[in-house]
Amino acid sequence: MHKVIKSVAVVAAAALSLTACSSGTSSPSASTDTPKIKVGMAYDIGGRGDQSFNDSAAAGLDKAAQEFGVETKESAATAGEAESAKEERLNQLIDAGYNNIVAVGFAYANAVGKVAKDNPDVKFAIVDDASEASTGDNIMNIVFAENEGSFLVGAAAALKTKTDHIGFVGGVETDLIKKFQVGYEAGAKAVNPDIKIDVKYLTQPPDFTGFGDVAKGKAAAEGMYQSGADIVYHAAGGSGGGVFSAAKAAGKLAIGVDSDQAKTAAEDVRDVIMTSMLKRVDVGVYTFIKSVNDNTFAAGPTVFDLKVDGVGYSTTGGKIDDIVPQLEDYKQQIIDGKIVVPSK
Amino acid sequence: MRSNLRKIGLALAAPALAIVVALLVTTIILLLAGDPVVAVWQVLFKAPLPRQIVAIINEATVLYLSAVAVAIGFKMNLFNIGVDGQYRVASFAAAVFAGAHWLPGWLNIIVAILVSMATGALWALIAGLLKVTRGVSEVISTIMLNYIATYLVAFFLKMAAVQVEGSNAISTQVLAEDSRVPGIDVSWLLNTHNEIYGLIFLSIAVGIFYWFMLNKTRFGFDLRATGQSETAAVASGINVRKMVVISMVMSGAVAGLVGMPLLFGQDYAYGDTVQAGLGFAGISVALLGRNHPIGMAVSAVLWGYLNQLSNGLQISAGVSDRLVLIIQGIIVLSVVIAYELIRRAKLRLEQRVVASELAQQERVQAEEVAA
Numbered sequence: 001m002h003k004v005i006k007s008v009a010v011v012a013a014a015a016l017s018l019t020a021c022s023s024g025t026s027s028p029s030a031s032t033d034t035p036k037i038k039v040g041m042a043y044d045i046g047g048r049g050d051q052s053f054n055d056s057a058a059a060g061l062d063k064a065a066q067e068f069g070v071e072t073k074e075s076a077a078t079a080g081e082a083e084s085a086k087e088e089r090l091n092q093l094i095d096a097g098y099n100n101i102v103a104v105g106f107a108y109a110n111a112v113g114k115v116a117k118d119n120p121d122v123k124f125a126i127v128d129d130a131s132e133a134s135t136g137d138n139i140m141n142i143v144f145a146e147n148e149g150s151f152l153v154g155a156a157a158a159l160k161t162k163t164d165h166i167g168f169v170g171g172v173e174t175d176l177i178k179k180f181q182v183g184y185e186a187g188a189k190a191v192n193p194d195i196k197i198d199v200k201y202l203t204q205p206p207d208f209t210g211f212g213d214v215a216k217g218k219a220a221a222e223g224m225y226q227s228g229a230d231i232v233y234h235a236a237g238g239s240g241g242g243v244f245s246a247a248k249a250a251g252k253l254a255i256g257v258d259s260d261q262a263k264t265a266a267e268d269v270r271d272v273i274m275t276s277m278l279k280r281v282d283v284g285v286y287t288f289i290k291s292v293n294d295n296t297f298a299a300g301p302t303v304f305d306l307k308v309d310g311v312g313y314s315t316t317g318g319k320i321d322d323i324v325p326q327l328e329d330y331k332q333q334i335i336d337g338k339i340v341v342p343s344k
Numbered sequence: 345m346r347s348n349l350r351k352i353g354l355a356l357a358a359p360a361l362a363i364v365v366a367l368l369v370t371t372i373i374l375l376l377a378g379d380p381v382v383a384v385w386q387v388l389f390k391a392p393l394p395r396q397i398v399a400i401i402n403e404a405t406v407l408y409l410s411a412v413a414v415a416i417g418f419k420m421n422l423f424n425i426g427v428d429g430q431y432r433v434a435s436f437a438a439a440v441f442a443g444a445h446w447l448p449g450w451l452n453i454i455v456a457i458l459v460s461m462a463t464g465a466l467w468a469l470i471a472g473l474l475k476v477t478r479g480v481s482e483v484i485s486t487i488m489l490n491y492i493a494t495y496l497v498a499f500f501l502k503m504a505a506v507q508v509e510g511s512n513a514i515s516t517q518v519l520a521e522d523s524r525v526p527g528i529d530v531s532w533l534l535n536t537h538n539e540i541y542g543l544i545f546l547s548i549a550v551g552i553f554y555w556f557m558l559n560k561t562r563f564g565f566d567l568r569a570t571g572q573s574e575t576a577a578v579a580s581g582i583n584v585r586k587m588v589v590i591s592m593v594m595s596g597a598v599a600g601l602v603g604m605p606l607l608f609g610q611d612y613a614y615g616d617t618v619q620a621g622l623g624f625a626g627i628s629v630a631l632l633g634r635n636h637p638i639g640m641a642v643s644a645v646l647w648g649y650l651n652q653l654s655n656g657l658q659i660s661a662g663v664s665d666r667l668v669l670i671i672q673g674i675i676v677l678s679v680v681i682a683y684e685l686i687r688r689a690k691l692r693l694e695q696r697v698v699a700s701e702l703a704q705q706e707r708v709q710a711e712e713v714a715a
Contacts, residue, residue: 040659075658078665080621081651082406083610084399088655091395096659106512107617131511141510173498174616176512204498205616206432301510 037100037292038071039064040093042086044105046212047076051265052237052258053211053281057104057127059259060285068293073098077107079208086111094122100292102285103127106176109134123297125288127281128176130301140291141301142284146176147183147343148334149277149311150233153255154187155330156275156313157231158195159323160253165196167224169243171211171236173201179343180235180257180277186341190330198224198232202239210239217242225250231274233257244269253319262316276314283310307335350693358686359632359643362678369674370667383661388653388668394534396652403648405544405605408641410626412554413599415635417482419558420591421571426471426486427599428623429493434464434596435603436497436516439614440504442607443517452523453608457546460600467493468596469589476585482592490623501616515615525608541609550598555637567591599623628676634683647672 041061048058054076064070073096075089086108093101094115099122103112106129116124116136126134130141157166168184170177181199188195200220202210210216217239221232225246233255234243240257247254248269256265256276265273284304291297304310312331315321333339374381392400410427417424438460442452471489474480505514527539558564570577570587577584602622607614629647633640654668 073659075655075665078654078669080619080625082399082403082619083606084402085651085655088396088399088652089659092655092659109511109513110611128512129510131508131513133508133511143510172616174512175507175514179512204495205501206618206620207494208620 036068036070037289038073038098039100039102039289039292040090040096040098041072041074042089042093042101042103042108043074043076044107045077045079045208046238048074050212050238051261052240053279054104055264056258056279056281057102057285058282060282061102061289063282064286064289064293068289070289071098077105083110087115090115094119099123100289101125102288104281112139123292125285127284135300137299139299140288140297142281142288143301143303144279144281144284145303145305145311145341145343146179146235146277146279147186147341148306149279149313150180150183150235151187151190151334151339151341152306152313152327152330153233153275153277154184154189155191156187156320156323156327157184157233157255158188158191159326160274160320161195161229161231163228163230164192164194165198165228165230167198167221167229167232168200169217169220169224169232169234169236169239170199170201171217171234171239172203172205172208174205175344177201177235180233182344183341184233187330190339196229198227198229200224202236211237213239214242214245218246221246221254222250225252231255233277235277241266241269244272247272256314260314260316262314271317273317274319276316278312278314280304280310280312306331354686354690355634358682359634359639359679361682361686362632362675365678365682366671366674369678370671373670374663374667379663379667380661384657384663384667387656387661388650388671390653390656392649392653394536395538397534398530398536398538398540399652400645400648401544402541402605402609403651404641404644405541405547406602406622407625407629407644407647408547409550409598409602409605410622411629411633411640411644412550412637413595413602414623414626414630415554415633415640416567416591416595416598418630418635419567419571420587421574422588422591422595423483424468424471424486424592424595424599425483425627426468426489426493426623427595427602427626428621429486429490430464430467430596430599431602431623432497432618432620433467433493434460434600435607435618436501436614437463438600438604439516439607440500442519442523443504443613445517445520445523449522453525456523456607457601457604460604461597462600464600465593465597468592468599472589472592475592476588498616501614505615513615513617515611515613515617517613519608519612523608524612525605527609539609541605543605543609546601546604550601551637551641554598558637563590602626628672631676632679 043054046054048054090101101124103126108126109129109131110133112124112126113133116139123138125140125142127142130143168181170181185197202216217236221243224232231253232243234240235257243254244265253274254272256273258279261276262270262273371381374384413427414424438456441459442456447455471482471485474485475482504516506517525542527542529539531537566582570582570584574584629640629643632643650668654665657663657665657667
């Protein structure tokens with residue numbers, strides 16, 4: 001009898017945990033009037049819930065859904081999928097009647113270019129790509145000046161470090177993540193030309209697990225803290241959680257990325273997040289949906305930089321309140337073109 | 345004749361059983377998770393649309409090459425997990441070579457494919473040599489070589505990369521129009537302008553070569569003999585060490601072909617968004633297809649079918665597309681178990697046949713003695 005109860009409990013627990021995994025993909029619109037627009041979201045690997053890049057895009061969608069009553073359908077990429085699977089995802093969203101498509105991540109560049117050509121009546125937005133492959137009359141290219149935002153958190157790190165030794169953990173060594181690194185280094189060196197900066201990438205493409213491997217992020221950050229760094233900036237998506245827990249264990253600080261991670265990271269590590277480099281993918285996605293709603297859709301690249309607050313830094317937690325005037329000064333200099341932040 | 349039919353029946357029973365078990369187990373998982381069972385199977389069993397059919401065939405084309413590469417090793421009792429690294433190193437080499445456009449048109453394509461095969465073979469040779477000279481298990485060495493391949497290619501890609509304006513991805517020089525393999529237009533048959541990879545003929549040729557090599561050549565016989573019993577092979581004068589090296593090299597050369605349909609028929613360059621993991625998928629396809637040239641073709645199509653229709657799971661059924669990974673995993677697992685069960689059943693069958701023959705002989709002998 002005891003055994004029976006035990007096995008029933010196990011099955012029940014398994015069922016519960018599986019229920020937690022299964023994802024509902026359509027979110028009902030908040031407004032009561034009939035939905036005006038239908039938006040299909042094609043996320044990058046990780047999808048909604050990665051506490052970083054994809055979640056930022058999802059936040060933009062949610063905001064638009066609340067304001068305009070958007071009907072949405074979401075789908076995420078899987079690691080190692082074929083190029084045709086990306087096209088198929090976009091096609092299926094269109095087949096299901098979603099005539100405004102947001103593709104999150106540069107991996108969709110070719111797929112968006114191709115599917116957009118076949119569906120001239122559907123409007124597309126792609127995040128992080130403005131190459132020829134994803135250019136079209138019905139495609140908005142949402143790109144960011146990640147280097148500018150990273151410059152500011154680099155300056156913040158250099159102003160706050162006590163050891164003149166800071167670190168950078170990149171998820172996967174792609175040109176995109178290098179933009180974060182280069183801007184960060186430039187910002188830190190603008191404050192202190194002699195500062196020591198450790199740089200570590202978790203994986204090399206086409207192995208994109210570096211964006212979702214907490215253990216790797218933790219190991220990399222631990223190494224930096226042990227060798228004397230006291231602030232580590234991560235641009236590693238989901239792996240960033242490991243960087244935060246390493247900071248917590250070492251009693252040091254970390255810098256978040258994409259979202260304001262002092263609000264979105266696991267609660268027990270929020271107090272080590274000094275600031276976050278904000279990459280407002282949410283603003284980009286929201287801007288696209290709003291432009292569709294207002295009938296002001298414009299194809300082509302839209303750059304979200306410091307000038308339009310498309311990138312920036314967060315002050316949640318009050319750890320950098322004392323240096324905000326200096327950061328604002330740098331920000332103004334970048335906007336005025338007095339400082340040109342390198343991107344590679 | 346009847347025993348032949350029975351043999352074929354047994355051979356088909358295992359994969360069929362495995363798929364049925366996988367469907368049952370997945371249904372149970374869906375029920376436990378409270379997911380819509382009917383909706384899921386409706387999505388997965390829907391007749392594929394024309395564009396999906398093309399995508400399935402294309403995916404199967406690539407998976408089949410990977411499966412054959414793995415199967416050559418399997419036949420020798422070699423577990424080449426390194427197909428994944430081999431095809432990436434090889435595709436990169438071919439992409440760099442073809443991207444330089446030293447040769448015109450088709451010549452460029454053919455030589456680039458040969459470069460790819462040679463690179464894949466060399467990469468696999470490392471594991472082969474380590475095994476015969478140092479006794480390093482090919483499982484360990486090929487896994488390690490996969491990592492080395494990733495870092496090595498990433499390193500060289502940075503040097504060879506051509507930056508495209510406005511792009512965050514990097515890739516090798518894009519192939520000129522005349523260095524691409526044109527796709528096969530099927531719009532006369534299916535309502536889609538998507539094309540089937542022209543290199544599907546390469547896959548078919550490799551399948552025929554594999555069948556011929558295995559069944560019609562002395563080398564193939566040696567390969568199978570060594571795989572079935574190394575001691576027996578040694579006793580019959582086969583140089584096992586040589587066989588290990590040669591089969592590893594052949595496996596690597598075929599692995600070098602895996603990326604070719606993608607390079608010449610779709611991506612036209614090797615970049616950091618290249619499709620990874622095809623080598624591992626090939627292991628599953630080879631296991632399910634039982635290393636048989638036609639069996640693997642069928643399982644490659646099944647794999648492509650599941651991959652392509654998985655997209656609809658999130659969109660039409662509201663279920664995570666990871667479910668397909670679960671289904672694929674269970675299929676492979678149940679295939680392994682089913683084959684073992686079938687193997688035992690076959691063994692019992694054979695034993696019974698042999699026993700009854702022996703009994704008959706004894707009876708005849710006894711009658712002769714009595715007479």
